[in-house]
Amino acid sequence: MKLAQLAGQKRIIICAGSGGVGKTTLSAAVGAHFAAAGRKVLVVTIDPARRLANSLGLTHLSHSPTRIEPSLFGGGESFRGELWAMMLDMKSMWDTVIERYATPGNRDRILRNSFYQYLSTSLAGSQEYMALEKLFELRNDNRFDLIVLDTPPTSHALDFLNAPDRIINLLDHDAVHWLLKPYRAAGSTGKKMLTAANSVLINGLARFTGAEMLNALAEFLLAFERMYEGFVERSRRVKAILRGGDCMFLLVTSPEDNAREEALAFRDILQRQGMPFGAFVINRVVTAPGDPPPENALPGMIRESLPPGTSGPDPLSVSRELAALSQLQQSLARRHARRIRELSEKAGPGAPLFRVPVFDRDVCSAPDLRRFADVLFSLDS
Ligand SMILES: Nc1ncnc2c1ncn2[C@@H]1O[C@H](COP(=O)(O)OP(=O)(O)OP(=O)(O)O)[C@@H](O)[C@H]1O
Numbered sequence: 001m002k003l004a005q006l007a008g009q010k011r012i013i014i015c016a017g018s019g020g021v022g023k024t025t026l027s028a029a030v031g032a033h034f035a036a037a038g039r040k041v042l043v044v045t046i047d048p049a050r051r052l053a054n055s056l057g058l059t060h061l062s063h064s065p066t067r068i069e070p071s072l073f074g075g076g077e078s079f080r081g082e083l084w085a086m087m088l089d090m091k092s093m094w095d096t097v098i099e100r101y102a103t104p105g106n107r108d109r110i111l112r113n114s115f116y117q118y119l120s121t122s123l124a125g126s127q128e129y130m131a132l133e134k135l136f137e138l139r140n141d142n143r144f145d146l147i148v149l150d151t152p153p154t155s156h157a158l159d160f161l162n163a164p165d166r167i168i169n170l171l172d173h174d175a176v177h178w179l180l181k182p183y184r185a186a187g188s189t190g191k192k193m194l195t196a197a198n199s200v201l202i203n204g205l206a207r208f209t210g211a212e213m214l215n216a217l218a219e220f221l222l223a224f225e226r227m228y229e230g231f232v233e234r235s236r237r238v239k240a241i242l243r244g245g246d247c248m249f250l251l252v253t254s255p256e257d258n259a260r261e262e263a264l265a266f267r268d269i270l271q272r273q274g275m276p277f278g279a280f281v282i283n284r285v286v287t288a289p290g291d292p293p294p295e296n297a298l299p300g301m302i303r304e305s306l307p308p309g310t311s312g313p314d315p316l317s318v319s320r321e322l323a324a325l326s327q328l329q330q331s332l333a334r335r336h337a338r339r340i341r342e343l344s345e346k347a348g349p350g351a352p353l354f355r356v357p358v359f360d361r362d363v364c365s366a367p368d369l370r371r372f373a374d375v376l377f378s379l380d381s
């Protein structure tokens, strides 16, 4: 089975995996492949390092979809569709959601609130939550018939699925209700809330956190309360989208242990939650080297690679170094093959698994992406 067969009919492809395994590269390559094949693709990336923007010939990606120049990928008949890309910018996404869903009276209170500033820029899980909100917003945009969603560089891949619930639970936690009780009783005037709250416990807490911080938190939560149901509802609908038949997860991993275990755990959670696992993509696999050139051919090869009249390294030492390198690559290749076999056994029969080789350099230009995509889509699972 080839990846194009697996992914051909999908409208949402999510690339998830541990930090640094190649999620952003895979998202862009999958997007470029299907755009070349004629589809209208939007790659939604979360790449603070901006490697994707650079590889698409842009200095930066804006947080609204930007059309990528087809000529970057050869254009003409070799690129029949459209490739769009956008970068998820957490702060502006939160602002858009608040502007869209908050009541006019609450909007400014929330946007100015200092706890909101923290939530929208730094609270763990915020980015994952917003990635899913964005998916909810974009899925009906008829400019695109495929959305490829890159996922944030979390240290733990599973955070991506858990984060939205964590944010929602945080806002609906017993402690929050407890904290708000005295504020509610005092009525929220927005001013001097803490003195009005008049609770011994709250005043005690304020000594540790600072009254301002506590007031800001309470004000935020009171203003946010009215939007809470909307957040829960959208989160429920996003999950329904993620369970749909036109969505697919690609789980990216390196052949190494930690990433591999996380990918397997991620697949189990997808299965438990009824979300469609597509395939494992094992990236940066070292394959066995070809045979080194015969020793007697080396002096000629060295001579040819040097400017005339210069003397090169001693063929004997080159031959020794080549042999040592080849041995190292062989042992790495054996280790990777073993790890992939284990992954395949643990994943069970029928779990598609694509092995992408490690390239001789980073994937950081459109031709590199095209090469990555060509290799990936030629692989059999
Ligand atoms: N098969 C490959 N061969 C060589 N280099 C690769 C390969 N795949 C990815 N890379 C390089 O590895 C680096 C990390 O890839 P990428 O940014 O896609 O990972 P990521 O999972 O998105 O990372 P993060 O978790 O930080 O978002 C990049 O420099 C990329 O060009």
Ligand SMILES: [Mg+2]
Pocket (backbone or CB within 6 Å): 023, 024, 025, 046, 047, 150, 151, 152, 153
């Ligand atoms: Mg990335």
